[in-house]
Amino acid sequence: MTSTSPYTRTHTCGQLRSSHAGARVTVAGWVDSRREHGDALVFIDLRDREGVTQLVFDLEDCPKDVVDASDKLRGEDVIAASGVVRVRDGGANPKLETGEIEVVVDTLTVLSKAQTPPFHPTDKDSLPNEEIRLRHRYLDLRRPRMQKILRTRHRASKLARDYFDEQGFLEIETPILCKSTPEGARDFLVPSRLQPGAWYALPQSPQLFKQILMVSGCERYMQICRCFRDEDPRADRQAEFTQIDLEMSFVTREQVMDTMEGFARRLWKEVLGVDVPPLPRITYHEAMHRYGVDRPDTRYGLELVDISDIAAKTDFKVFTQALEKRKGAVKAIRIPGGAERLTRKMTDGYSEFVKQFGAGGAPVTKRGEAGFDTGVARFVEPIRAELDERLGLEPGDLVVFGADTFTVCARALGELRQKIARDLGMIPEGAWNFVWVIDFPMFEYDEEGGRWVAMHHPFTAPNPDQLDAFLRADAGDRDAIEGVVSAGYDLVVNGSEIAGGSIRIHDQAVQEKVFRLIGLSDEEAKEKFSFLLDALKYGAPPHGGIAFGFDRLVMHLCGTDNIRDVMAFPKTQIGADLMTRAPGPVDAAQLKELHVVNTAQDKPA
Numbered sequence: 001m002t003s004t005s006p007y008t009r010t011h012t013c014g015q016l017r018s019s020h021a022g023a024r025v026t027v028a029g030w031v032d033s034r035r036e037h038g039d040a041l042v043f044i045d046l047r048d049r050e051g052v053t054q055l056v057f058d059l060e061d062c063p064k065d066v067v068d069a070s071d072k073l074r075g076e077d078v079i080a081a082s083g084v085v086r087v088r089d090g091g092a093n094p095k096l097e098t099g100e101i102e103v104v105v106d107t108l109t110v111l112s113k114a115q116t117p118p119f120h121p122t123d124k125d126s127l128p129n130e131e132i133r134l135r136h137r138y139l140d141l142r143r144p145r146m147q148k149i150l151r152t153r154h155r156a157s158k159l160a161r162d163y164f165d166e167q168g169f170l171e172i173e174t175p176i177l178c179k180s181t182p183e184g185a186r187d188f189l190v191p192s193r194l195q196p197g198a199w200y201a202l203p204q205s206p207q208l209f210k211q212i213l214m215v216s217g218c219e220r221y222m223q224i225c226r227c228f229r230d231e232d233p234r235a236d237r238q239a240e241f242t243q244i245d246l247e248m249s250f251v252t253r254e255q256v257m258d259t260m261e262g263f264a265r266r267l268w269k270e271v272l273g274v275d276v277p278p279l280p281r282i283t284y285h286e287a288m289h290r291y292g293v294d295r296p297d298t299r300y301g302l303e304l305v306d307i308s309d310i311a312a313k314t315d316f317k318v319f320t321q322a323l324e325k326r327k328g329a330v331k332a333i334r335i336p337g338g339a340e341r342l343t344r345k346m347t348d349g350y351s352e353f354v355k356q357f358g359a360g361g362a363p364v365t366k367r368g369e370a371g372f373d374t375g376v377a378r379f380v381e382p383i384r385a386e387l388d389e390r391l392g393l394e395p396g397d398l399v400v401f402g403a404d405t406f407t408v409c410a411r412a413l414g415e416l417r418q419k420i421a422r423d424l425g426m427i428p429e430g431a432w433n434f435v436w437v438i439d440f441p442m443f444e445y446d447e448e449g450g451r452w453v454a455m456h457h458p459f460t461a462p463n464p465d466q467l468d469a470f471l472r473a474d475a476g477d478r479d480a481i482e483g484v485v486s487a488g489y490d491l492v493v494n495g496s497e498i499a500g501g502s503i504r505i506h507d508q509a510v511q512e513k514v515f516r517l518i519g520l521s522d523e524e525a526k527e528k529f530s531f532l533l534d535a536l537k538y539g540a541p542p543h544g545g546i547a548f549g550f551d552r553l554v555m556h557l558c559g560t561d562n563i564r565d566v567m568a569f570p571k572t573q574i575g576a577d578l579m580t581r582a583p584g585p586v587d588a589a590q591l592k593e594l595h596v597v598n599t600a601q602d603k604p605a
């Protein structure tokens with residue numbers, strides 16, 4: 001049995017073409033705009049998620065009640081209209097997909113009136129500030145651009161499910177109310193009503209559940225899951241975000257990477273029509289040396305070049321003092337033609353810029369026709385021939401130096417490299433440079449805390465050829481520990497990390513050694529991870545996996561650098577949902593039930 005109503009649509013607002021001329025149709029949607037043409041005609045652009053269709057009310061032929069109703073229509077009113085399709089008189093509007101036709105309306109139903117909205121949901125006018133958009137997200141999401149993003153996001157998740165299903169992955173849900181399992185960030189906590197004083201944590205990622213699923217014999221797991229990390233605000237982060245989370249059993253690093261590469265290739269092809277060639281690989285060590293970051297943007301040159309051996313021959317204190325430090329280094333970037341393209345003001349700014357990364361400054365000099373002739377020329381002139389050769393310098397080039405510990409120097413110049421590329425417009429449009437970064441160190445030494453931290457997470461295995469060295473290494477032997485390479489891998493595109501993962505430890509003794517090394521006592525390890533350590537005792541297959549940052553993937557696919565654009569209901573930098581006003585106060589009675597005392601209750605919200 002079919003039932004119809006005045007708003008039972010025959011077509012969407014994006015569907016009608018000249019081939020429909022003469023057909024009787026019903027369309028429904030929001031009034032995008034209303035125009036009067038003399039005394040005879042009223043035009044309404046009607047919008048739904050598929051597009052815009054022009055409605056025309058011919059005031060002479062149209063029933064009086066319809067004319068009266070059309071008179072009162074305002075932007076964002078919701079209506080249904082029926083009438084006959086005709087080819088437009090004055091020629092097609094090339095800007096609209098339905099631009100060849102219009103619907104001559106004879107029946108109109110007003111489904112809902114709209115107050116004057118705080119802004120018009122169009123991509124044409126300038127948008128109000130983001131706060132207003134977020135407060136009225138229902139209006140903001142009506143914008144065609146936002147509708148397109150929501151659709152692309154849906155497409156990407158569907159492609160992920162299809163691809164991984166074809167590869168034999170099972171989608172398995174894991175709990176949201178969990179035990180706190182450290183992944184490096186702060187937990188969101190939820191009090192237990194039934195167990196006074198006990199708390200759940202929201203998952204930072206389903207890491208341990210997916211590993212347990214491998215021990216359970218599931219072999220291939222995937223989940224498009226929410227993760228929660230209570231981190232300090234950063235422009236491209238949200239505390240609540242989505243991952244495509246994956247784990248596989250009986251695989252090597254190569255097999256995981258191949259499977260994931262296939263997914264990235266499918267996604268870029270299907271969504272953007274881009275053929276991604278086989279992905280190059282770079283070791284962490286090489287990435288840090290050449291690009292100063294572990295997520296290198298390989299779309300342009302400006303590589304960092306180590307000149308420590310040459311710099312040691314100067315009596316430039318900035319260089320020599322850096323080289324006296326433990327793991328001191330001097331590095332340089334050649335900026336081709338930089339002498340003309342960068343002003344003194346800009347290069348002075350670079351010295352300031354690198355300070356936020358712990359460097360003292362960024363000395364510069366220009367390679368003139370006869371030799372170095374500005375900035376720190378005096379100090380580097382004695383090593384000119386060697387610098388010319390190592391950096392491939394030509395007259396007109398600018399050279400910028402970094403000198404400090406290797407870590408500070410690489411980081412500062414790595415960040416500066418990206419800034420210079422942006423300043424000089426060196427980043428090619430439309431390029432997609434993917435790269436796998438592999439062979440990370442397993443551990444980093446946290447100088448401030450005086451302790452070892454796992455570079456990926458503490459469940460990451462050493463590379464198979466490193467296992468013996470790891471088991472032999474003494475916690476006090478800094479070089480030995482620093483030298484252990486993990487079986488971790490990150491997928492990077494255009495300088496942004498879109499996925500990260502590793503082969504995991506599946507041996508209880510190795511896992512225990514890692515816990516001890518990162519400063520967990522055996523008791524703490526047991527208290528936090530006994531379930532994992534127990535599971536590893538009862539037959540664990542070798543396994544490994546990865547997680548794609550889904551929001552970031554969609555940002556790339558949609559060409560936006562605002563993470564809030566790709567989430568239907570994002571939060572602000574201070575974690576506020578401006579539409580629903582979360583977080584907000586709760587009743588004292590609710591807190592009492594949860595056995596929680598609100599120590600902030602007297603403070604203003």
Ligand code: ASP
Pocket residue numbers: 204205206207246500501502545546547
């Ligand atoms: N759980 C890790 C993360 O969230 C990813 C992984 O190792 O699979 O970064």
